Amino acid sequence: xxxxxxxxxxxxxxxxxxxxxxxxxxxxxxxxxxxxxxxxxxxxxxxxxxxxxxxxxxxxxxxxxxxxxxxxxxxxxxxxxxxxxxxxxxxxxxxxxxxxxxxxxxxxxxxxxxxxxxxxxxxxxxxxxxxxxxxxxxxxxxxxxxxxxxxxxxxxxxxxxxxxxxxxxxxxxxxxxxxxxxxxxxxxxxxxxxxxxxxxxxxxxxxxxxxxxxxxxxxxxxxxxxxxxxxxxxxxxxxxxxxxxxxxxxxxxxxxxxxxxxxxxxxxxxxxxxxxxxxxxxxxxxxxxxxxxxxxxxxxxxxxxxxxxxxxxxxxxxxxxxxxxxxxxxxxxxxxxxxxxxxxxxxxxxxxxxxxxxxxxxxxxxxxxxxxxxxxxxxxxxxxxx
Amino acid sequence: xxxxxxxxxxxxxxxxxxxxxxxxxxxxxxxxxxxxxxxxxxxxxxxxxxxxxxxxxxxxxxxxxxxxxxxxxxxxxxxxxxxxxxxxxxxxxxxxxxxxxxxxxxxxxxxxxxxxxxxxxxxxxxxxxx
Numbered sequence: 001x002x003x004x005x006x007x008x009x010x011x012x013x014x015x016x017x018x019x020x021x022x023x024x025x026x027x028x029x030x031x032x033x034x035x036x037x038x039x040x041x042x043x044x045x046x047x048x049x050x051x052x053x054x055x056x057x058x059x060x061x062x063x064x065x066x067x068x069x070x071x072x073x074x075x076x077x078x079x080x081x082x083x084x085x086x087x088x089x090x091x092x093x094x095x096x097x098x099x100x101x102x103x104x105x106x107x108x109x110x111x112x113x114x115x116x117x118x119x120x121x122x123x124x125x126x127x128x129x130x131x132x133x134x135x136x137x138x139x140x141x142x143x144x145x146x147x148x149x150x151x152x153x154x155x156x157x158x159x160x161x162x163x164x165x166x167x168x169x170x171x172x173x174x175x176x177x178x179x180x181x182x183x184x185x186x187x188x189x190x191x192x193x194x195x196x197x198x199x200x201x202x203x204x205x206x207x208x209x210x211x212x213x214x215x216x217x218x219x220x221x222x223x224x225x226x227x228x229x230x231x232x233x234x235x236x237x238x239x240x241x242x243x244x245x246x247x248x249x250x251x252x253x254x255x256x257x258x259x260x261x262x263x264x265x266x267x268x269x270x271x272x273x274x275x276x277x278x279x280x281x282x283x284x285x286x287x288x289x290x291x292x293x294x295x296x297x298x299x300x301x302x303x304x305x306x307x308x309x310x311x312x313x314x315x316x317x318x319x320x321x322x323x324x325x326x327x328x329x330x331x332x333x334x335x336x337x338x339x340x341x342x343x344x345x346x347x348x349x350x351x352x353x354x355x356x357x358x359x360x361x362x363x364x365x366x367x368x369x370x371x372x373x374x375x376x377x378x379x380x381x382x383x384x385x386x
Numbered sequence: 387x388x389x390x391x392x393x394x395x396x397x398x399x400x401x402x403x404x405x406x407x408x409x410x411x412x413x414x415x416x417x418x419x420x421x422x423x424x425x426x427x428x429x430x431x432x433x434x435x436x437x438x439x440x441x442x443x444x445x446x447x448x449x450x451x452x453x454x455x456x457x458x459x460x461x462x463x464x465x466x467x468x469x470x471x472x473x474x475x476x477x478x479x480x481x482x483x484x485x486x487x488x489x490x491x492x493x494x495x496x497x498x499x500x501x502x503x504x505x506x507x508x509x510x511x512x513x514x515x516x
Contacts, residue, residue, distance in 0.1 A: 304420065306445035307396070310388075314397065323445070324419040332420070344443075347420045380402050380449060382413070382424040382441035 001316045004362045008202075008294055008355035009151055009179060010320060014245065015204040021248045022206065025241035033238055034227065043240050050247040057250045058196070058213055059187045066212045066230045067243050071178035071199030072102040073223070074212040075145075077234065078174040078195045079106045081220035082143050083115055086172070090140030094171075096120045096128050097338040098155075099147050103176050104334070107145070120146075125287040126155035126339050130165045137169045144173050148180040148196075152322055152335040152351060153286030154295025156184065163192040172218060178202055178210075182253035183261060183292050194218050198250075200242065204356070205249030209242030256356070264354050265293040267363050271352065272296055274367040279374050285336060285349060294354040297322075299336075299345045302384035303377040308350055311373040317366060322349040344383070389480035392450040399449060401456035403439040410507065412499025414492045421448045423496040425456070429504065433464045440496075447482050447490035451475050455493040464501050470494050 025046070031039035033047045048062070055062040068074045083093060095107050097119045107117045118136050120128045128146065137144075144166045149156045159175055166173035174195035177186060182203030188196055195218065199210040214220060214233075226235030272284060275298060285297040300308065305321025312319050322333025324347060331337070332346035341349075352366070378384040388396070405426035415422040421444030428437040438460050440452040455475050459467040472494045476482045482491060 302443065304444050304448075307449060310393075310396065310446050344420055380399070380441060381443045382422055383443050 002362065002365050004317045004365055006352040006354060006358070006362075006366065007318045007320050008358075009154075009292075009351065009353035011201050011207065012204045012355055014201075014206050015249060015252060017252065018205055018245045018248045022241040022245040025244055029240075033240065034229070047238055047240060047243060050243045053247040054211065054250055057186065057254050059189045060213050061216065063231065064214055064216060066214055066233050067238060068210045068212055068234060069208055069239075070210040071100075071176070071197050071202070074197035074199070074210050075100070075102040075174075075176050075178075076106050077212050077220065077223050078197060078214075079103065079110065079143065079145055080223055081233075082172055082174070082195070082218070083110055083113075084221040085219045086142050087115075090138075090142045091115045092118070092138050092141040093143045093145070094118045094120065094133065094136050094141060095145045096122060096147070098122050098126050098150055098152075098335045099145070100151055100176055100178065103145055103147065116140075122338050124340055125290070126150050126153050126285075126335065127157065127287065127290070128162070130158060130161040133162055133165045134169070137165070137171055141169070141171050144171055146173075146175060148175045148177040148191075149184060149292050150286070150335060151179045152333055153297045153339070154179075154292035154353075155286045156180075156290050156292065159191050159193065163194075167192060179292060181250070182257065183294060186254070188213055188215070200246035200249055203249050203253040206242050206245045209239050209246050211246070260356050261293040264356070264358065267354055267358055267360060268293060268296055270360070271354075271363050271366065272298075274363070275370065278367060278371045283345070285339065285341065292353075294358075296352040296354075298350055299341060300348045300350060300374055301345060302348065302381045303374060304347050305349055307377050308348070308373065311377070312370070315369045315373070317369065320351045320353075322351065323347045387483055388446055388450070389482075391478075391480045392446060392482065395450035395453040395457075395479065396446040399440075399453035401439050401453050401460075402441065404441060405437055405439050408500075410500040410502075410504025412496045412501070412503055414496035414499055416490070416492060419444075419490070421445070421490055421492065423448060423452050423493055425452070425493070425496045425500040427497075427500050427504065429464060435459050435462055435464070435467060440493075445486070445490055447486040448492070450479055451482075451491055451493035452496070454479050455497050459497060464504070467497060467501060470497065 031043045033044040051062045163173045172194045178199045194215045196213040201207040281301040283299045305323030336346040408426040413424045423442045426439045438456045442452040472491045
């Protein structure tokens with residue numbers, strides 16, 4: 001049986017080149033970068049070097065990179081940190097209804113702290129428009145947070161245009177770019193964003209490390225107080241192996257990005273078209289073209305996502321779903337519901353996310369194995385009439 | 387996450403289907419998480435269940451409990467079948483994950499509805515014939 005991993009939006013394996021670069025920093029080069037003796041200060045320069053390499057990949061200045069424990073912390077820092085430091089200017093925040101929970105739940109928490117939050121609705125493709133944003137900005141708006149690409153349906157937001165609207169209104173703009181990392185350009189000058197979150201394990205780096213890009217002049221309150229690391233914006237001894245690994249992974253991802261994305265887009269489209277040919281009554285969720293190169297998200301009518309995933313797992317295929325059972329709550333995916341997908345159809349959603357090692361053989365395997373599973377589950381479904 | 391028994395009943399359910407001339411049909415659903423279970427049954431003159439089938443839209447637990455409840459009451463009398471509860475079904479499957487105990491463990495309720503349907507059809511017939 002083939003083992004087919006098609007959940008790269010959840011996480012990716014660490015590349016061997018990345019592991020190799022990280023290894024010395026667990027053992028012989030274990031020093032604390034803040035220590036004054038050789039094994040310490042040597043790691044200070046390793047850290048500085050990793051920061052420079054990462055900043056170069058983002059077209060940012062090294063002083064604008066704050067290392068974090070991952071994407072969730074970066075999102076939390078951007079929203080809480082910015083709102084708390086700038087609340088004298090206003091207490092209104094704008095985000096969207098399809099954000100990752102790291103942003104959505106943070107925004108809801110800010111409401112508890114007395115901030116007002118506007119959750120912009122999306123269209124059927126999961127998009128918000130610059131016009132919508134412009135109309136939502138008020139005199140007391142201080143921050144906009146809109147994701148670069150959606151983790152569930154892969155829809156790519158018009159970030160450049162949205163950031164421009166915020167900039168013209170003199171409102172700070174944060175983007176959660178966790179899903180875009182490795183797939184889309186992360187040039188912060190070109191995007192025009194003030195803050196950007198990344199997580200290394202989405203682009204073949206290690207788990208437990210990420211970053212927040214913060215444009216010069218943007219003030220943030222730290223979430224974690226303690227030592228003076230990260231220019232006093234994030235205390236805690238730096239995760240040297242993780243940061244070195246993230247630098248290597250980001251360089252590799254960006255160097256191979258265009259070629260990889262061309263190849264993966266072709267496989268993605270083969271998968272979408274193949275599923276459409278073989279399974280009646282399915283619907284592609286998200287935008288047909290303005291979507292991540294590796295994302296396939298379909299709703300399969302009359303069946304439920306968890307049953308589908310368990311059957312796929314039996315065939316060695318790892319995928320994910322927006323059904324209630326797999327979303328970790330009783331409700332199906334908030335993203336699909338926000339896009340106007342009916343409840344029962346949201347339950348039957350299937351997300352397949354491709355990666356750099358995905359082969360055509362694997363796509364053919366899925367195209368062969370999925371239709372009989374759907375047939376079997378539909379035969380069990382009281383909603384299905386042949 | 388699921389016991390071997392749950393996986394066995396989920397992957398190879400023995401009682402999937404419909405009974406076109408069923409004596410009773412019961413549907414139970416959880417509107418929040420979206421599960422829908424429908425049970426069809428037939429009885430003989432002694433009220434013994436001679437045939438029982440289900441159709442279910444839902445997760446692994448929903449399908450496995452549907453199949454298990456059918457297995458447990460096939461050949462039993464209606465009175466005995468009424469004694470079978472959701473908890474008993476879950477136990478027969480070597481347990482369910484805690485988050486599934488309430489949302490997907492409704493098969494016995496669907497069975498009881500099918501039995502009620504059978505009884506109300508009978509009463510209707512009686513009323514019509516008398």
